Amino acid sequence: MAFSIVTHSPDETFQIGQALGRMAKPGDVLLLQGPLGTGKTLLTQGLAKGLGITAPVTSPTFIIVNQYPGPLVLYHVDLYRIEATAEAIDLGLDDYFFGDGVCVVEWPERAPSAMPPEHLLVVLEHIGEHERSFSFQPKGSRYQALAEQLRKAIDLRPGQKAGGSRPHPGTDPPSGGSA
Numbered sequence: 351m352a353f354s355i356v357t358h359s360p361d362e363t364f365q366i367g368q369a370l371g372r373m374a375k376p377g378d379v380l381l382l383q384g385p386l387g388t389g390k391t392l393l394t395q396g397l398a399k400g401l402g403i404t405a406p407v408t409s410p411t412f413i414i415v416n417q418y419p420g421p422l423v424l425y426h427v428d429l430y431r432i433e434a435t436a437e438a439i440d441l442g443l444d445d446y447f448f449g450d451g452v453c454v455v456e457w458p459e460r461a462p463s464a465m466p467p468e469h470l471l472v473v474l475e476h477i478g479e480h481e482r483s484f485s486f487q488p489k490g491s492r493y494q495a496l497a498e499q500l501r502k503a504i505d506l507r508p509g510q511k512a513g514g515s516r517p518h519p520g521t522d523p524p525s526g527g528s529a
């Protein structure tokens with residue numbers, strides 16, 4: 351089921367990413383859709399940390415795909431600069447989507463038909479200077495399960511509701527139990 355949350359600081363967004371990274375499985379695909387500066391790269395940086403990747407994750411600005419080795423490889427794709435879907439198809443993105451790593455795509459709306467049908471779509475919106483909303487829209491059973499797992503993990507944080515009430519800044523998501 352789809353749900354949304356609001357974060358009130360870059361750190362909170364990072365933590366949501368980190369929680370997602372801890373839950374990710376080989377072959378997972380996350381599509382991060384939203385305007386410039388909404389936090390797609392920041393969420394990816396948290397996700398990389400959750401995956402156990404130690405190298406710094408930067409924006410793949412001129413290179414379209416960055417690859418980070420770790421317990422699970424992260425493929426970080428940014429389609430902002432591609433001209434057309436055909437170019438995305440030429441990039442051979444399927445190798446990343448259907449590989450053993452975790453694939454995060456910024457600007458998937460630049461090449462919608464090149465995206466795999468099953469994925470976790472995350473729609474980001476700029477709400478205020480430090481506020482961003484994240485709408486998690488799973489497509490397919492794997493991503494329904496992932497979104498549900500994330501929703502529960504966020505719900506367990508003190509003061510946080512999946513509907514988007516104010517969380518406690520700086521509170522780490524629970525680390526015991528799952529993972």
Ligand SMILES: Nc1ncnc2c1ncn2[C@@H]1O[C@H](COP(=O)(O)OP(=O)(O)OP(=O)(O)O)[C@@H](O)[C@H]1O
Nearest residue numbers: 357358359360363386387388389390391392480482
């Ligand atoms: N709640 C928040 N969540 C995420 N980022 C925030 C938040 N509040 C402020 N920011 C700031 O917004 C910016 C987000 O930058 P980021 O590079 O992650 O965006 P992006 O969506 O990847 O942009 P682009 O489309 O250019 O790649 C950072 O400067 C960050 O500090």
Ligand SMILES: [Mg+2]
Nearest residue numbers: 390391409456
């Ligand atoms: Mg970015």
